[in-house]
Amino acid sequence: xxxxxxxxxxxxxxxxxxxxxxxxxxxxxxxxxxxxxxxxxxxxxxxxxxxxxxxxxxxxxxxxxxxxxxxxxxxxxxxxxxxxxxxxxxxxxxxxxxxxxxxxxxxxxxxxxxxxxxxxxxxxxxxxxxxxxxxxxxxxxxxxxxxxxxxxxxxxxxxxxxxxxxxxxxxxxxxxxxxxxxxxxxxxxxxxxxxxxxxxxxxxxxxxxxxxxxxxxxxxxxxxxxxxxxxxxxxxxxxxxxxxxxxxxxxxxxxxxxxxxxxxxxxxxxxxxxxxxxxxxxxxxxxxxxxxxxxxxxxxxxxxxxxxxxxxxxxx
Amino acid sequence: xxxxxxxxxxxxxxxxxxxxxxxxxxxxxxxxxxxxxxxxxxxxxxxxxxxxxxxxxxxxxxxxxxxxxxxxxxxxxxxxxxxxxxxxxxxxxxxxxxxxxxxxxxxxxxxxxxxxxxxxxxxxxxxxxxxxxxxxxxxxxxxxxxxxxxxxxxxxxxxxxxxxxxxxxxxxxxxxxxxxxxxxxxxxxxxxxxxxxxxxxxxxxxxxxxxxxxxxxxxxxxxxxxxxxxxxxxxxxxxxxxxxxxxxxxxxxxxxxxxx
Numbered sequence: 001x002x003x004x005x006x007x008x009x010x011x012x013x014x015x016x017x018x019x020x021x022x023x024x025x026x027x028x029x030x031x032x033x034x035x036x037x038x039x040x041x042x043x044x045x046x047x048x049x050x051x052x053x054x055x056x057x058x059x060x061x062x063x064x065x066x067x068x069x070x071x072x073x074x075x076x077x078x079x080x081x082x083x084x085x086x087x088x089x090x091x092x093x094x095x096x097x098x099x100x101x102x103x104x105x106x107x108x109x110x111x112x113x114x115x116x117x118x119x120x121x122x123x124x125x126x127x128x129x130x131x132x133x134x135x136x137x138x139x140x141x142x143x144x145x146x147x148x149x150x151x152x153x154x155x156x157x158x159x160x161x162x163x164x165x166x167x168x169x170x171x172x173x174x175x176x177x178x179x180x181x182x183x184x185x186x187x188x189x190x191x192x193x194x195x196x197x198x199x200x201x202x203x204x205x206x207x208x209x210x211x212x213x214x215x216x217x218x219x220x221x222x223x224x225x226x227x228x229x230x231x232x233x234x235x236x237x238x239x240x241x242x243x244x245x246x247x248x249x250x251x252x253x254x255x256x257x258x259x260x261x262x263x264x265x266x267x268x269x270x271x272x273x274x275x276x277x278x279x280x281x282x283x284x285x286x287x288x289x290x291x292x293x294x295x296x297x298x299x300x301x302x303x304x305x306x307x308x309x310x311x312x313x314x315x316x
Numbered sequence: 317x318x319x320x321x322x323x324x325x326x327x328x329x330x331x332x333x334x335x336x337x338x339x340x341x342x343x344x345x346x347x348x349x350x351x352x353x354x355x356x357x358x359x360x361x362x363x364x365x366x367x368x369x370x371x372x373x374x375x376x377x378x379x380x381x382x383x384x385x386x387x388x389x390x391x392x393x394x395x396x397x398x399x400x401x402x403x404x405x406x407x408x409x410x411x412x413x414x415x416x417x418x419x420x421x422x423x424x425x426x427x428x429x430x431x432x433x434x435x436x437x438x439x440x441x442x443x444x445x446x447x448x449x450x451x452x453x454x455x456x457x458x459x460x461x462x463x464x465x466x467x468x469x470x471x472x473x474x475x476x477x478x479x480x481x482x483x484x485x486x487x488x489x490x491x492x493x494x495x496x497x498x499x500x501x502x503x504x505x506x507x508x509x510x511x512x513x514x515x516x517x518x519x520x521x522x523x524x525x526x527x528x529x530x531x532x533x534x535x536x537x538x539x540x541x542x543x544x545x546x547x548x549x550x551x552x553x554x555x556x557x558x559x560x561x562x563x564x565x566x567x568x569x570x571x572x573x574x575x576x
Contacts (some may be wrong), residue, residue, distance in 0.1 A: 160449045219395030220422035232409040
């Protein structure tokens with residue numbers, strides 16, 4: 001039984017291939033240039049067919065596939081169901097619910113435009129906003145955490161501006177900045193800045209005083225205590241701030257691109273929606289899901305590296 | 317001359333609370349710990365022994381009177397007066413080795429004194445645990461690491477605030493021998509706060525018995541026994557019952573002595 005388990009995904013893929021080949025297509029779905037779904041399924045069949053046999057080359061990969069076998073099998077069944085409901089019987093309006101072939105064709109045929117032009121523009125915007133917001137947030141948080149004077153002046157500003165959704169500033173940002181791109185960078189930075197500041201300051205204020213006392217009896221001066229006790233001890237909090245900020249920055253990025261910036265993956269989705277090209281909309285959504293998933297995974301990898309001494313604040 | 321004399325001159329410490337009330341934590345403490353001496357501060361909670369230790373460390377300021385290390389007034393914490401708490405407070409984000417190196421790096425002498433780290437890890441019996449993070453250590457090991465971290469600065473005085481209070485009885489006795497051995501090798505003054513009369517007699521040259529309300533020194537007892545000491549030695553037990561009597565924990569027997 002256990003040996004059969006690892007073959008379940010392959011079974012689901014073969015079923016999908018068979019149904020795609022032998023069921024007649026609905027006439028309401030426009031045809032595509034190449035049978036992309038068939039290609040994709042054959043590729044998947046190769047991966048999931050070889051994985052159980054690849055144990056002697058890559059035990060970890062084979063083990064991972066085996067552990068998640070049921071999940072993959074159900075996922076392929078869902079893909080199959082979607083294909084049958086759309087392409088084969090057209091049970092949903094074809095214009096809003098394109099079939100997998102159409103979406104794959106967009107991903108393949110518009111590859112350069114989607115991944116280089118749109119995703120590249122979004123990445124540039126996100127990176128600039130995220131890095132500047134996180135940097136300023138860290139500095140503000142450290143200042144507020146360590147200096148009573150800074151806390152006196154900055155705390156009210158954080159408390160009033162912080163909870164405002166950064167996107168509420170869009171009308172002002174559109175006129176205040178020379179370009180919408182710069183305005184969007186500002187908004188993304190703002191959405192990262194708030195959680196990073198709050199969590200950095202709280203993290204520092206929550207450090208047990210005894211750690212500073214120990215450090216001072218070991219000969220550490222004020223600045224050494226800030227950089228070698230306060231900040232490292234606050235790292236778990238700081239990471240939560242940056243993680244929350246990253247999630248907020250994704251929302252801001254999408255909104256900024258949909259209402260102002262004339263480029264990027266969010267803009268692309270909105271544009272294709274207006275053109276009623278829903279296959280392109282889904283393609284854009286898939287790209288967003290995969291890239292944000294990768295970014296968050298990367299962030300957690302960095303967390304695990306920095307916080308080896310303290311794992312598992314947020315599980316990913 | 318061996319350095320490490322602590323002079324405590326008429327020290328008064330008053331804590332003011334938020335509601336305006338005042339607690340006299342220490343009222344007129346006058347005492348000298350000689351260089352190289354091992355002194356224990358003992359007494360019930362509220363007698364101000366930990367406060368006195370914090371004053372020597374420089375973590376608190378006296379309201380009147382002053383404290384001196386080798387004639388120099390104590391104004392703030394310094395690496396010459398190392399401190400070990402009951403909770404080891406190892407920095408959890410640093411490995412044991414990095415924890416021990418902390419003082420050297422903070423004082424910017426790490427480059428010249430790198431080799432000391434290995435030496436002090438060895439001294440406290442942790443030479444194979446340098447790369448381990450604190451959460452992987454047992455209570456006794458963590459306290460050893462914290463001792464090494466304080467000792468690597470070669471302080472003239474080591475202040476111990478109930479350092480073994482959180483350990484089980486056997487680990488505790490082991491650690492007492494460990495502290496004596498370290499003291500022998502490093503020749504430094506040690507001042508220890510403890511609740512444990514046996515521990516105080518086993519380790520100290522003199523025992524300062526403090527009482528609360530007002531917090532002051534009741535008596536100072538000399539421990540005239542050579543080391544190593546035996547905990548069941550009759551003089552040891554006699555001194556023990558003396559101290560317990562001073563602290564009003566002597567008790568008395570109504571029946572003739574137990575028959576075992």
